Amino acid sequence: HPLRLGRGHGGDTAAAAVTAVVVALLALPLVTLVVRSLRTPSGWGIDHYVALGTTGGRNALTVTVWTAAANSLRTALLATVLAVAVGGLVALVVSRRPRSRVGRRTVSVLDAVFMLPLGVSAVTVGFGFLITLDRPLGIPVDLRTSGLLVPIAQAVVAVPLVVRTVLPVLRAIDPRLREAAATLGAGPARVLAAVDVPIAARALGLAVGFAFAVSLGEFGATSFLARPDAPTLPVVIFRLIGRPGAQNYGMALAASVVLAVITAGIMAVAERLRGSADGSEF
Known part of the structure; x- marks a missing residue:
């Protein structure tokens, strides 16, 4: 059928074109970032990466x-442990699949509650922690x-990804195996x-990777909660961008590349870690 073959070829071409555009945009x-991080006032070099061992121009950090x-x-390691647990x-x-209607509704509500961090901004989560832990429940203790x-805030952001990674695998287990x-x-x-x-082990491994990567690059909640003497890499990048000077800008570029390499x-x-023990994938 030449007509069908032609349509299929056209669809493949369109899909390839869209894929190429998406890859280019990514x-x-x-x-x-990589190119500009290697560009220095005197030419090309790794000066900006060497400067990462300093606190920046005019002690910006x-x-x-x-x-x-x-x-x-x-x-991120601690947040990953909390999020995966x-x-x-x-x-x-x-x-689980409760037989009662109340049980099914309770499970649905629980699922929706733990998905909330995906529906609200991480800034909202951070701000909520900031105002909540100032004398929580009237206790004269400042936990901020x-x-x-x-x-904990990073784990809250990562928990929905862990649930969505592991849940399909657990739901796919035949109940007769447990019985x-x-x-x-x-x-x-x-x-x-x-x-x-054993069945969900590979999905858990993938969830660990997702949780760690998300926690490592999390900025919204962390920007509210990070202490000045213990900033994370995304917070430091933001501070460098906000300070004047070519050195600070170059360090921000280099730090961004470092963050991207670690995350990648x-x-x-x-x-x-994705896939089953015999090499198949979920």
Whole structure:
């Protein structure tokens, strides 16, 4: 059928063209960052990357960019642990299929509640934490300076991604597998360890990568909550952009490239974890 073949070829061409445009739009900003980060007043070089070990022109920063990068990695690691723990439990609960109407409605409401951070700005989350933890519940304690505040806020932002990554895998598990394990005498904890965890392990690995990458690049909530002496890499980039001087601007470009490289490396590892143990993909 020549006519059908022609239409198919035209559809493939259009799809390839759209894909090329999307790839260009994604790659162009990154390539521009890399090129400009290597451009110095005297030509080409890595001067801006060397300057990341300083606090910028006129001491624009309170810490070096490398220190901020280390802060980001530590904070993102803690946020990832919290997000995966909470998100995994939420996905486990939401994946169940209650027989009662009230149970199904409760599960739906719970699912919607934990998706709220995706529907509101991260700035809203950060601002909410800022005003809530000033004398919470009337207790004369100010928790806004706690070092755990930023990881908790980042975890709140990352939890929906963890739930949405793990939930489809848990829902796809045949309930008869759990029933068979229970019939053989396995308790709920043993059923979870023998059935759910092995099947969802790869999805959990991918969720870890997503949560870490999102936490590492999170700016909206972190900009409200990060302490001046412990900024994260996105906050430092914002501060450098807001300060005058060619050195600060060049350092912001170089720091942005560093952040992109770290995030890309994390996502590359996460992609390696995607799929089942035999090499198939979900």
